[in-house]
Amino acid sequence: MATASAREKLRLVKQLLAIPGTSGEEREVAEFVRYSLRDAGLPARRIKMDDAFRRCPIPTSKTGNLIIDLPGTIDGPRRMLMCHLDTVPICRGTIPKVRGGEIYSANPNTGLGADNRAGVAVVLSTALTLLRERVPHPPITLLFTVQEEIGLQGARAINPALLGEPALAFNWDGGDPFKVTVGAIGGYRMNVQIRGIASHAGVAPERGVSAIAIAGLAIAKLHQGKWLGKIKKRDFIGTSNIGVIQGGNATNVVTDSVHIRAEVRSHQLATIKELAQRFEAEFQAAAANVTNNEGISGKVEVNGNLEYEPFALTTEDPSWQAVNRVMEQLGHSPQVAIANGGLDANWMFRHGIPTVSLGCGQRNQHMTSERLVLDEYYQACEIALRLATLRE
Secondary structure, three states: OOOHHHHHHHHHHHHHHOOOOEOOOOHHHHHHHHHHHHHOOOOHHHEEEOOHHHHOOOOOOOOOOEEEEEOOOOOOOOEEEEEEOOEOHHHOOOOEEEEOOEEEEOOOOOOOOHHHHHHHHHHHHHHHHHHHOOOOOOOEEEEEEOOOOOOOHHHHHOOHHHHOOOOEEEEEOOOOOOEEEEEEOEEEEEEEEEEOEOOEOOOOHHHOEOHHHHHHHHHHHHHHOOOOEEEEEOOEEEEEEEEEEEEOOOOOEOOOEEEEEEEEEEOOHHHHHHHHHHHHHHHHHHHHHOEOOOOOEOEEEEEEEEEEOOEEOOOOOHHHHHHHHHHHHOOOOOEEEEEOOOOHHHHHHHOOOOOEEEOOOEEOOOOOOOEEEHHHHHHHHHHHHHHHHOOO
C-alpha cells in the first residue's frame, strides 16, 4: 500500500499531467506551481516570472520562466532545482490513468506529457515538502523554464543574474532516476532559401532555373559525401539532417523558390562549425551549376543559428560530486551519460551554471505510448529532496 507521502506525490503529478501546456502555452501550469507554493506559505515576493517570452519564438501566452527563491534555514551553498514546464503537441488532450505501477494516457491518440510534467512534479514536490514540513535547507532557487521543446528557448533567454548565483544545479528531465547526464551534444539549425527563375515548364523550360534542381543537386552531393545522417570520418563525429523542404505549386512551372530547414549536431563545437560550412558550400556550388539558356544561375541564402553549445562536466564539478554522495547514500552507483539531444543544461552551462540532469521515470517520450514509471518517479523525488538538503 502506498504511503501518505507517495499518495500525495501521485496526486500532484496526476494534477500536473492533466493541465494542457504546450510550448508557448505554459501559463496554466506556471499558475498551478505558483498557487501551490503560495498555499504552502511562500510569500508572493519570492515568486517571480521573467520576460523571456519576449525573446522566444512563441510569445502568445506571455509566460516567462518561473523563478522562486526559497531562503535558507541553514548555512550552505545555494543550489538550483530546475525543469521545463512545456509538453509537445501530441500530449494535448491527455487523460492520465494509473495501471500496474505506471501512469499512461487513457486517450489513445495522445502522449502522456510526463516529459516534462514529471520533472515539474519532482521539483514542486520537493519545495512543498521543505515548506510544509519545515525541513532545514540551504538557500534554494527553483527554476521552471518555458519553450524547452522547441529549442531550449526559455533557458536560452533567461538572465542568469536572476538565479542568485547557485553553486550547485540539478535538472529533472528524463527516464532512469539513477542516470546522471553530465554533458550533451550541441546543435546548429539552418534555413536555406533557394531562388531560381520561374518559366513555363512546357513552353520554355530552358529559360527557367529550377530551385528544386539546385536543392536536389546539393542534397545528393551531401549524401554521396557521407555528410548526411550519422557522420563518422576522421575527426568529424556528429549527425546532420534535412528535415523540411517546401517549394513549388504547379507541375507546369519551373519552381523558382525552395525553402529548406536542416540541422547539424556534434559534441565538438569545431565540428558543428565545419559541418555548417560544408552544407552552405554544397548549396552555393549547386546554385552556381544550375543555369538557364542565358547562363543565369540561381541564388542561395543560408541563415544559421547555434541553438545550443555542447558541454561536458568534469568529475570535480561540485554538482556531480553532490549527486554521487546522494546516490551512495541510497546504495546506488550512478549511470553516467552524455546526451545526444539538447537539454536546458546546455544553456545553463553557457550561462556559467554547470548543471547535472537526472531522470524522473519517463518512458517513450513524444509518443502515444508514453508512460511514467511510478517507483522511479518516487525515487526521483527522494533524490531531489536529498540534494536540496545535502550539507557540505
